[in-house]
Amino acid sequence: MSAPACLRAYLHYVDISTCLHGATGIASRSSAHPGIGGFRIFTRQRCRNLHHSIRLNQARLVNGNKLAILDQFKSSLAFPERSFEIADIPNLYESGQSEKETVLHGYLGARHDMSKKLTFAPLFGPNLTDKIQIISSINASREADRSAHEKLRSLRPHTPVAVKGLLRRRPESGSKGVVTDAKSARTLQDFEFVLRDIQSLNDFPTDIVMTQSTEFPPSQRHLQIRTSKYLHQALVLRNEITKILRTELNDRFSFVEIETPLLFKSTSEGAREFIVPTRRKNMAYSLPQSPQQFKQILMATPISKYFQFAKCFRDEDLRADRQPEFAQLDLEMSFAQGKEVMKVVESLICTLFYNTLGLGVDDIPPKFPRLTYEEAMSRYGSDKPDLRNPIRPFTRIDILLPADLISKITPLKDPLIEAMVVPLKTSPNEARHFISNFLDSPEHTSFLENPDGGPGIFVYDSSKPLQGLSAFKFEAVEQIESNIDLEDGHLIVLQARKKGPSSGGSTPLGELRTSIHRAAVDQLYLEPIDWRDFRPLWVIDFPLFKSHDYSEPGQGGNAGLASTHHPFTSPKTTEDVDLLLKDPTKATADHYDLVINGEEIGGGSRRIHHAAMQEFVFRDILKMEDDRINEFSHLLEALRAGCPPHAGIALGLDRLVAMICSSKFETKMSLRDVIAFPKSGRGEDLMMKSPGPISDEVLKTYHLKLSD
């Protein structure tokens, strides 16, 4: 076997002919992403096996066939520069172009051999979105054409190539060969490329087999991005989004983008931080959970409006919608209170949604509604209510209900009972069937196991006595009907909870609202949600402190209290300041969350700008020890130096991008779909295989060793 032939065997040794790429892939793909043919790959296990055997094989052959490898590399080392990008052909094509030799670069598509002497093949531009037709035919008088023709027919689809040939206008169909020259009307389809020479710039191996509409495992992220309908577009749109936000902040609002350090030190802000050991024994940096302290320090400088697309890190047990590293749009303004920050953010969000999704003021009015935390909890059972959900706000009805009904619903002595109406569009019978299936489903057992009592659910049915609500007794039914529009098939859901101020992010009834809505939409009893429906709101007036669970990393205080947002958050009013001495848990914060469609997109607050006040909160409210307080001495120093009042916010960029991409592509895009190289639920990069093992030698550099 000659060296080059052997090399080809190495590259192509797995010939799975049943999966071989056909010539029909392209026509049926979505026009939104005219990729090269369709794709299919193995299960993850199979991939691993293949990968493994390839690597062994490769090692063996490298040792035996260096020359062959060098030769193949050399064949793609020099290649002609392109005349222009395929995408630019309609703009840059000039009369006379068809007489000149043109060079194009791109990926070969699936070939159509019309006869021995005639082949068509599409050539896709480097970003796979643009396409031009290559025509190759054997011309008796030109030896070069024959050679090019044969080379073309030897190459697999997906091969990166440089082609030389003649670019020309294509006669319009039905126009008898007449070519119009209206530049404005030109599209890529008006052109074709007559092949004179073709150079393969790399092989596309046979063991990567692609069929339509299948997915690659995360270890093959490059193939995911290459073949997925939307990943590539999402990355491009992400860049567009940051561009719009930057332009607005810089040019409209005169913010300055400032980069803050990522090698920081551990302070007690809330989440667990990653540490970065140094070669000085027992000294470490930490990775910041946010640039909070840096941006506040900037407020004591002439940088009065700061922003940054900041990388942040949290060493937390990951949930599906969290990444250990994430991006946030972080901003801060001096001489400002919360309301001024909210005004800037409203403008940013509107401009962003208008420009990326073609929405307007009728779709998203420029001033967002505001709900206090208490209102949000009592009306929607959530501090991030989804206002698109057609299930109306809850009503408190415990005073109306007969005692025996209450005792059936809850074991609580003096409960608060809230009612929610689910306006199902169906018959009472189907509604009963729906809700009984819903509650029987294993994923919903938690609703029934609530220690405060499960939900009491009634179906409004005008064919029944007291419309099916006889357990309510006549007076209550009359009251309810006069206050709430009810129709046949509507559900009335009662849920008890303890009286007193809300705590946490949601109530059982709030969760039921979300779950029932999702199930009802699935079964077409409620309208599906429009991808272009956005309902931003501000949730404001959060409590300044909440009780602290010591099993979680916290702010290092001993008061059994933790800041709801972070310890730098300012009380809202002078009354709230006074409450700090009487009952800090009753104090309200100047803290605002931006919620869109049930997702928390951002959280911000006015900060304490006064050093003694900040120290008072650390020492007297949170009961932090001197050591802990000293961790913040840089911040106290900056506040002390005549720092003006300031307020800011951080918006979760990944989530915002995922939301816009989902709307644009009308399909649910996750955080991982809008990050080029995301981490798995376990914090692993499955492509890069990070994290990786640490050697004792490396640990030693940092004066560390593994504990037992």
Place this chain on the structure above:
Amino acid sequence: MSAPACLRAYLHYVDISTCLHGATGIASRSSAHPGIGGFRIFTRQRCRNLHHSIRLNQARLVNGNKLAILDQFKSSLAFPERSFEIADIPNLYESGQSEKETVLHGYLGARHDMSKKLTFAPLFGPNLTDKIQIISSINASREADRSAHEKLRSLRPHTPVAVKGLLRRRPESGSKGVVTDAKSARTLQDFEFVLRDIQSLNDFPTDIVMTQSTEFPPSQRHLQIRTSKYLHQALVLRNEITKILRTELNDRFSFVEIETPLLFKSTSEGAREFIVPTRRKNMAYSLPQSPQQFKQILMATPISKYFQFAKCFRDEDLRADRQPEFAQLDLEMSFAQGKEVMKVVESLICTLFYNTLGLGVDDIPPKFPRLTYEEAMSRYGSDKPDLRNPIRPFTRIDILLPADLISKITPLKDPLIEAMVVPLKTSPNEARHFISNFLDSPEHTSFLENPDGGPGIFVYDSSKPLQGLSAFKFEAVEQIESNIDLEDGHLIVLQARKKGPSSGGSTPLGELRTSIHRAAVDQLYLEPIDWRDFRPLWVIDFPLFKSHDYSEPGQGGNAGLASTHHPFTSPKTTEDVDLLLKDPTKATADHYDLVINGEEIGGGSRRIHHAAMQEFVFRDILKMEDDRINEFSHLLEALRAGCPPHAGIALGLDRLVAMICSSKFETKMSLRDVIAFPKSGRGEDLMMKSPGPISDEVLKTYHLKLSD
């Protein structure tokens, strides 16, 4: 003592009356940065002491005077929103404005009390660049004015305030009170503000004392940024620079900005990496030294033009011009060779310098000169030559010199002797004096201690026999004079070195060129360098490999070789590929460095795009073990999947910004001057006090403990 009085004592207890801020600070400050008065602060030691005693005092008083602290905070909690920014007054002032109450925010400047009843005080906008004059007078009929007047007179300069009052046009001097209304001609100086009310938004403490033109220690970075003539402007200009670069890359060249992960894994690229332990025993992330591998993987996706302002990390022993974390503009293009990347970068750099510094094509022509590495080393003795240096390229003259002269210059048997002419503009006597002082200076002893021989230096002097060059003998002098323009006072410097290819970044003669030039400029024997003179060039054709020093972290190979750039760099030509089998040290890389004014601003290369070839370099050239090669399996997989040829570059953003700022402000700006929160030479953030100690408890979370 009443509570508020006690609080004031706490805030002001250090009364250093000799340093008290005077009323004369502003007039004499540079117009480039009209800050509030001048500033002065203690030595670092004194600061620490002060800081310490303040903190103790504070702790004591917090415990005794909570109410006073809360009251003071409450007094600045609510404040009126500003009508507009001071900077916007000339644009937004409308007729009728002077009848309305206007609210402004800013910092109070030094007060001028003209009489008991009349005070002037400037008000500076939040970014300290804009200023309006406040007029406060007691009006017998208005009690409010009296109260405001007294409040104003109680406040220290630098206090952040909100003021209410009447904004009005100022009569032009000499125009007898006539006010013109040509909007275009308005500046802030045409306005004045009649005070009606003033609210202090924070105290400015007496122990922070500012006098003119002094510096704060790094622990007081916020005060450095506030008072330094250029730090604030440098941060603003840095934002402007990234904006220009982003716009060019996005809009002109269709690059897509992609964020790549910072939690990566350790691979052997060259520098020592920081590790980030995880809670999975013995597993760690590492912080990337560059996004190199991620961007190459992107080249196997439809992202064909990638860029990113990337944060990079190196755990190296720091030099003055290095930071452990730094920013680079990272870019990569598929279907491209080095020359296409160079073209994009030339355009970027020109646009940047033209737009930020007002330069044009006459100042920086759009195509940069290219020097091969060998040319740079033999002509300038440096792989990053400063072309502004008037000392002309070196000449090799060993063939001309008499043997006895050679033997005096060097102990080497068969040396290469290079000559450099320093065109001092002075008399031969002064030149002799200059060079003898230069060589006697302790910092230059290394030149004399060179084991290949010290420099032989001659002064051209037409009053002497053979013009002072008699050691050269007649024939050599004749030859030299016919080839080189020499004038009285010029130095001819001879330096020997070993024959053979260059290695490393500079030769002794190259270093001498830089040092003599600096010294000669200092003493006015050479023209000072123009701040607006920029001489970019490309140094190309570096050797692909260099010999490897095992004491440094390397690429994990055992061949005694290391890649000059990184192991992904492509050989330049097919001949260089062939050399890999014969003598890899002779192979040239498609590697290009962008050098401006003697500084390496960027380094890039074409990459190996072919998996088998990349593995060959790992295994057969660098002799890496399988384990090491497997660290790169993700990259090999991506290359194997039909990855097109690609090339890229990384530009050091911090250095580029420092260069532009130095030119703009006509003063040397260091890397630290263009980073908001820089690290010291020991890698410490002296403000934040990072890195900080790690507790055993935290280490335990990561299954680690300190080694003995």
